[in-house]
Each structure stands twice: as C-alpha cells, then as structure tokens.
Amino acid sequence: MLRFIWALAALALGGCWYSSPISSRGHGWTAPTEPFVPPDKPLQAWRQRLVDRTWLYYSKYVFYTPADGRAFLWYAGEKRLFIGEWKLEKASRSTQLCFRYPGAATHPGSPRHGDEWLCGEAFFYLGGDPVNHPHESVAGDVFGLATRRDAPFVFTWDQSVTLAGLQARLRR
Numbered sequence: 471m472l473r474f475i476w477a478l479a480a481l482a483l484g485g486c487w488y489s490s491p492i493s494s495r496g497h498g499w500t501a502p503t504e505p506f507v508p509p510d511k512p513l514q515a516w517r518q519r520l521v522d523r524t525w526l527y528y529s530k531y532v533f534y535t536p537a538d539g540r541a542f543l544w545y546a547g548e549k550r551l552f553i554g555e556w557k558l559e560k561a562s563r564s565t566q567l568c569f570r571y572p573g574a575a576t577h578p579g580s581p582r583h584g585d586e587w588l589c590g591e592a593f594f595y596l597g598g599d600p601v602n603h604p605h606e607s608v609a610g611d612v613f614g615l616a617t618r619r620d621a622p623f624v625f626t627w628d629q630s631v632t633l634a635g636l637q638a639r640l641r642r
Contacts, residue, residue, distance in 0.1 A: 520535050526605055528627075530547075531579070532615075542616055552584075570585060570587045
C-alpha cells in the first residue's frame with residue numbers, strides 16, 4: 471500500500487519543476503553560460519585556514535602544513551614521509567594552493583616530477599567541495615609529522631579511513 475502511495479505522489483509531482491537561471495524552462499538541466507568559479511577569499515584568509523593543520527584527503531593523503539611553508543605528506547602504502555613545500559598564489563580568477571616535494575621522483579599519486587609545483591584551487595583543497603574532494607582536518611600536528619623521518623606506520627587506502635581512526639591506531 472505504501473508503495474502505491476509513493477508511486478501516486480511521484481506521478482502527481484512529476485510535472486513540477488524548479489525554475490532557476492540554469493534550467494531551460496522545465497525541459498531539463500543545461501549548463502550555465504559561465505564556468506563555475508568558486509568563491510574566493512583574500513590570501514590571508516586561505517593562509518589562516520591552512521596553517522598548523524593536519525589534513526586527510528581521499529582517505530589516502532595525510533599531510534601537515536606548518537606556517538613556515540613546509541609540507542609533510544604521509545601517503546597510503548608508504549613507510550617514508552614526503553617532505554616538501556606549500557605556497558598560496560593568486561591566479562586570474564582564484565587562489566591556488568601549490569605543493570612540491572623536491573627530491574621525490576614524482577609527486578605521490580601523480581606522474582609529475584616532485585620538483586615541480588602541483589597546484590589546485592584553494593577552494594577545493596580547503597573545504598569548499600566535500601563531495602568531489604572529500605577531506606577532513608584538525609588543528610595541529612596530531613601525528614608529529616614535522617618531527618619524524620618516517621611515517622608513524624603504513625596504512626592502507628580505504629574509503630573508511632579517518633583522522634580519528636588513524637589517531638586511534640597510533641595510540642595502540
């Protein structure tokens with residue numbers, strides 16, 4: 471009976487359409503005329519969001535970003551830490567967050583050489599898009615990455631990896 475009521479409701483509401491600047495008069499979705507440009511902030515605001523935090527991206531990159539511009543990357547499946555640099559720079563329409571890992575043959579997870587800067591929009595790295603760029607962060611160097619030569623342990627990439635789970639494993 472409940473399925474019948476849901477089906478009836480779906481039929482009744484099926485003709486409704488939300489009118490928005492990017493819809494095409496109820497005939498489906500069309501792309502906006504301008505490419506998506508995420509909201510931007512001053513460099514100092516991005517810097518405050520980035521400095522002295524430990525980050526987890528895609529359940530396989532953990533990194534710590536101190537104020538001095540160094541970057542400490544702990545990558546899933548790796549025993550060693552990648553020690554590099556980060557910087558923020560203004561691009562034409564957004565702020566870019568860039569990393570490089572001098573001495574590494576390649577950027578972890580990328581075919582680019584480690585000495586090259588690898589940049590992306592700060593908006594996506596620092597909390598603007600949790601669906602396409604899932605991540606989490608906590609204040610401080612919770613794994614002591616800035617004082618280590620090697621990773622605390624080797625972790626395996628898994629979508630269920632969280633900072634809290636890695637911290638619990640470290641305490642064991």
